[in-house]
Amino acid sequence: MEDSRFKISRRQFLTIAGATAGIAAMGYAFRWFSREPFIENESDIDEDKFTEEFVTTDVLVIGGGMAGLFAAVKAHDAGAKVLIVSKGRLGCSGQTPFAKGFFVFDEKTSPYTLDEYVDAVTRSALGSNNRAYTRQVAMYSKDRAEELKKWGFFDSSLCHKPFLRPIKERGIEVKERVMVTHLIKENGVIAGAAGFSLDEEKIYFFNAKSVILCTGAGGFKPYGFPIRDLTHDGSVMAYEIGARITGKEWNDGHTTQAQNPADCYSSWHGIFENKPSITGVEVHHDLGVELNYIAYVKGGPVSMGEQLSQSDISGGPYVPEEFRRTAPERREVSMGESGPPSDMRPPQDGELGRGGPGMMGEIVGGASAGLAIHKSEGLVPINDRCATDIPGLYAAGDALGSHQSGGIYTQIGSSLAGSAVQGAIAGEEAANYAKQVEVQNISDSTMSSIRKEILAPLSRDSGYSAALTYVEELRDHHVPMLVARDLHELRLAHETKNMIINAEMKLRASLFREESRLSHFRLDFPDMDDENWRVWVNIYKGSDGEMKLEKQPFGYWPNGEPIEG
Amino acid sequence: MVVEQINGCIGCGTCVKVCPTDVFRLDSKSGKAIVKYPEDCQICHLCRLYCPVDAITITPEKSLPVIVSWG
Numbered sequence: 001m002e003d004s005r006f007k008i009s010r011r012q013f014l015t016i017a018g019a020t021a022g023i024a025a026m027g028y029a030f031r032w033f034s035r036e037p038f039i040e041n042e043s044d045i046d047e048d049k050f051t052e053e054f055v056t057t058d059v060l061v062i063g064g065g066m067a068g069l070f071a072a073v074k075a076h077d078a079g080a081k082v083l084i085v086s087k088g089r090l091g092c093s094g095q096t097p098f099a100k101g102f103f104v105f106d107e108k109t110s111p112y113t114l115d116e117y118v119d120a121v122t123r124s125a126l127g128s129n130n131r132a133y134t135r136q137v138a139m140y141s142k143d144r145a146e147e148l149k150k151w152g153f154f155d156s157s158l159c160h161k162p163f164l165r166p167i168k169e170r171g172i173e174v175k176e177r178v179m180v181t182h183l184i185k186e187n188g189v190i191a192g193a194a195g196f197s198l199d200e201e202k203i204y205f206f207n208a209k210s211v212i213l214c215t216g217a218g219g220f221k222p223y224g225f226p227i228r229d230l231t232h233d234g235s236v237m238a239y240e241i242g243a244r245i246t247g248k249e250w251n252d253g254h255t256t257q258a259q260n261p262a263d264c265y266s267s268w269h270g271i272f273e274n275k276p277s278i279t280g281v282e283v284h285h286d287l288g289v290e291l292n293y294i295a296y297v298k299g300g301p302v303s304m305g306e307q308l309s310q311s312d313i314s315g316g317p318y319v320p321e322e323f324r325r326t327a328p329e330r331r332e333v334s335m336g337e338s339g340p341p342s343d344m345r346p347p348q349d350g351e352l353g354r355g356g357p358g359m360m361g362e363i364v365g366g367a368s369a370g371l372a373i374h375k376s377e378g379l380v381p382i383n384d385r386c387a388t389d390i391p392g393l394y395a396a397g398d399a400l401g402s403h404q405s406g407g408i409y410t411q412i413g414s415s416l417a418g419s420a421v422q423g424a425i426a427g428e429e430a431a432n433y434a435k436q437v438e439v440q441n442i443s444d445s446t447m448s449s450i451r452k453e454i455l456a457p458l459s460r461d462s463g464y465s466a467a468l469t470y471v472e473e474l475r476d477h478h479v480p481m482l483v484a485r486d487l488h489e490l491r492l493a494h495e496t497k498n499m500i501i502n503a504e505m506k507l508r509a510s511l512f513r514e515e516s517r518l519s520h521f522r523l524d525f526p527d528m529d530d531e532n533w534r535v536w537v538n539i540y541k542g543s544d545g546e547m548k549l550e551k552q553p554f555g556y557w558p559n560g561e562p563i564e565g
Numbered sequence: 566m567v568v569e570q571i572n573g574c575i576g577c578g579t580c581v582k583v584c585p586t587d588v589f590r591l592d593s594k595s596g597k598a599i600v601k602y603p604e605d606c607q608i609c610h611l612c613r614l615y616c617p618v619d620a621i622t623i624t625p626e627k628s629l630p631v632i633v634s635w636g
Contacts, residue, residue: 092583097611158614198587228607229585263625265610488587488602
């Protein structure tokens, strides 16, 4: 039925999907698109060669970063049989390998009491944080840090071995280099997941009593920030089976440098070689999105060296007076971990960047395009125990829209610590849930249709043809045409599908929130609107299959109960 | 090219496993690491840092446009 002579290249999709969320960069996308719109697909592997393996466990942990580590360890310790599946290697994928600061709240040394800390974050986050999760990271960060210390985490710049230690000690099974593409729901509750190996022609079906998504968040494969393997796999899989997703309108604003902008290692001043360390209490209001903001206002994807004064536009990112007054001194290098560092700001006049070896030129924005602020985007939690609205499905770390610090990053090191704390809680909860239920049977018809969906990009031999309308176009007409010729490209095809669905989420959420607040800004609604928008924006798949949006007031769980914290 | 050279590879496959973006494969003939998908490299240096014999040299150059998102 497809009669076009060519098909669109997967790489063009990546460029377009990225730029679609980057409205300011649409021009780039079309230039790239027009250069070489289509490719031929000659698959190197035969679809019929794929074998299937069926694996049963109590708790399935998807993702091998900080959240996945603690989810697996604590689920095991709570008595469950646990399996970790990761697209990469334990401790070597997502943002965990690059995060070097771990926040510990210690009341003995903290300038704040626990209550004062939660209140300070709430003021900086303009009420957009979920206080239960803000409190939780502070309460349990010290316990998690002590466990990590025991495993050698703080003694090595590379975390595979320290992560492997508690996993080996417990005999927890790990499947690395398996990309999970589908969550499976049967009879209204979680039944498992499915995916494929990157090393051999094999499809996996994981039958589990409960599943914990520790899949991180994602971006649009931008350059200069180590998130090119993060493509919102978790939130898209969960959305497809009916889970609510939140926080897509927030934006992370990491920068890179004008020369060799793709060089993550150097733009982070080589700190990937540092050992992780503990960071103490320091509540900030540093958005780190200024360069994006300038590019957006001035209409260019990159506006190097340009500054924008507050008077250039009404409204704009509002900074509470308290945090203007007490903004800490800018530090030369403060990229303590994978959150916007406190020195994230537009370059001063004529100032050159301060990159590491190989990095030159001025600071430019867009290094983390498509990513929201840590822990603001992801599955909607229905309680403070990382549960979601699908029974048996949990999420932790950047995959959970916990709004730990709302639509802004307030505390250096709190993302890594939050992943550890939430992972541990999700692990315990998922294990306890698994004790109370029987494993759901996965039907043959479900497995058969998933197999087809996984392998489809390999078997297409022809394909073809064309802000929000464009994303719908991508979703409806281009996703079904994605092609792959080997397992690496099969992974990229599925990642691209996820990025396109996420682009739609991001655009819809951004258009829905008709105000400017924190890391979300609109030229047509430049001011903060407390009357209408003290709410989180949740996204879900309607019964008609269309993407729907709803408001959830700040300070309340989805069921309307107030959040204690 | 992002990975400039692989010199002294012992074919252990560590780089294949640790690369977050899956750019390496072991060559089916020589058994040694090759950069099969250089365009997906994010220049994070994990391969170099994990390589047990320090065989990998990486260059910072990769010429692609920067994109900016704003919701």
